[in-house]
Amino acid sequence: MNADRTNTLLNVSDLEVSYQKLKVLFGVSVYVKKGENVVLVGRNGAGKTTLFRTIAGFIKKGKGNIVYKGKEIDRLEAYEVAQRGLKYIPQDKQVFSDLTVRENLELGSYATKDHEWDTVLVHFPKLKTLLDRKAGNLSGGERQMLLITMALLGRPELVLMDEPTEGLAPQLVKELKDAFKEINRHTTLFIIEQNLPLTAEVADRVYSMKEGKIVAETTARDDIKEMVFEKYL
Amino acid sequence: MNLNLWITSLVYGLSMSGVLFLVSVGISIGFGLMRIVNMEQMVYYTFGAYMAYTIVTSTGSFLLGIIAAVAVAAALGIIVETQLLRRVYSREMMFTMVVTFSVFLIGIGIIQYIWGLDPKPVASPMETMIRIVRVKVPLYRLLIFAVAILVYIGIQLLLNRTIMGKAIRAGIENPNNVQGLGINIYKIFTIMFVIASGIAGLGGALYAPLIMVGPYMGWDMLLFAFITVILGGLGSIKGTMVSALILGQVMALGGTLWAPLAYIAPFIVMFLVILVKPTGLFGVRGTAFGFES
């Protein structure tokens, strides 16, 4: 399968990852090109989160390579990966609940020296009204908005989102979907989704993962629209 | 109990609270921020006490002794953190627990090598007694408590008023997410570690004139410090302060009733608290370490 690999931003090849003795990823290869919105689907326990956490530098890989913007990043600490413009938004939607929304954003700015909140807050204007609220008191959707906004500070080139719409009301999911499209204009996205109709709407390319392996890659627009990737799960 | 006894006990308790807070705040931070059980904090405490002994006996200046204690303890903290602990943060907690415990043992060994086995007395920096409602109490004990309060306020200001402090608070709640933002959490660890070990050294130096300084002084204090931290709850500085206050009084009152109770009462308190409320009194929110839930 020799797809056009110019402008490859992230290239993961033959990745193997274990928790102690329990092997979870068995030779996973994926790539993401600049400007794409790639979606990774798969059942619970397939290893999706493990893949993202390994790319982001939170888990040390067993075998394989992770190349981002032409450089190996698999030996870097998580904060170094983030500093290079590859951000990861975890599945658990944990904001710093003890701090206010403003303080959460301040931390994002502290890390990236990017203090222009207006340019990132355009996606979720609602947050502007919540700046002095304790982040712990936000709703699930608001938390996700805050997390995305924080991740976008510093203008990352690639953002990995781990099930961003999980457990959110349909109205919010729609809001996020629109935001993804907006964000995708200037930022490459790699998203884990369990919501297949949503995937069909936003994805440029879909990877299906099963039991620690990539079992299919769906590239054709029509196939994605028809949710062909569903049958591999 | 008459008033005399009661006030004396109260003041004794306050000084104990001060010492407990100073030696355990580092363990609380280690628990909360680095997610390690850093048993070697007691090395800094013991070194602090011995530095006070050495400097006070040679120069006669208690203030110099305290400065030396803090400096040496902080320096030891830097060495241990950057050379050893940094390698074990990612390991499971059992591993770091045994590693820091070994460092504690090594520290005791080095102290024996430098200062020998005999307990050393440290000259009291002041004999001043002051009156509280007609009862004379030693000013020094109250001063220890005052210093602990100042340290507490300093830490609170650092945590609440500075961006570094906010990063630390965020790190206590979720170190991974702090890294995810692109913040070098290890730099923060080092800074906090140095502060913590310096404070433990300060605790040792301040306590030294009230006890005999010996190589094993860290043993009992280790357990008392853990009781303080557990009672206060993981990573909560406020909780550490409150539980230090409670335990100080428990020890003082226990000791007033029956001398052996001063030693054992905290253990009984810890035992009961863990059984009844395993998160402590002021456990802050955050991913539980050890066993991820």
Place this chain on the structure above:
Amino acid sequence: MNKKVKTVLGPFILVVLLSISRYLFSSKMTFITEIAIYSLFVMGNNILYGYLGMVSFGQPFYLSIGAWTSAIFLAYIGHNPILAMLLGIAGGVITGFVLGPFFIRLRGDYFALINAALCAIGVFVFQKLLIGITRGEDGLWFRTQMSRVRLLDIRLPNNFFFFVMIIFFIVLVLYSHMNNSVLGSSFKALKVNERKMRFLGFDTFRIRWIGFILASALSSLSGSLYALNLGFVNPSLGETHRAAEVLVATLLGGSGTVYGPFFGALGFLGIKDLVSRWVTRWELVVGVITLIVMFRFSKGIWGGIRKVSLKIYDRDERSAGRCGRQRS
């Protein structure tokens, strides 16, 4: 079949070797006795640390339960040392049974520390509260109360040595059996991934509880034998300081294995013996050794021995291992 033979053969060889060394180095008899007794203590801690992955800073408490039960029985109630030992074990089992449900649901750090607290409380109870019975610091002496038991008068050091060897052999066989049984595998699986075990339908609470009781029983057996060996018990046996030693011995020998504890006891007591000739206190040495073991030889002495012998018997072992696995 092969496995059953191995379960008995290993312990047999070890005990025979120890008995031979008793004659080769006859001046070292009490030392060998102590190693065997201490091994039992380490084996108890090994179940917690090596198999279940739980650190306890309070194992001396369980040791002292056995020691005090036997001592109090012999000093006040009966004369039969074997009965005293059985009561000591029973004391350990009951302690583990009662405390288990409260302790094992705690997170790892709290488990370690509540045991430390328990240990301190234990010393206090035996030293201060029960001073009328235990005689506090002076210790409780009962050597003269011990009667002769039929077949083997264990009051004589030489006989006591063989008595300990027999106990050691029995315990090793059972331990080795446990290691190969479902229970042993459950312990290890639990250590690696508790969540998964629970999903698979295992009652992880009960498995831990059993492990906790076994650990407690082994520690108190060791305590009983300590008491019988010395003829008296004093509160220092249960001191918190000793918690570190047993942990170090466990690591040194190789945790999570059947024979690791023996080599840990041998190595630790040996080092202590040697070092104490040069320096009075040995914290420094113990600390350094532990660090080295933790970072460089995480499999301990026994792991090292096994690695070497595996290289020698490479082919044998591998084919035998495969057959065994297929059959079971």
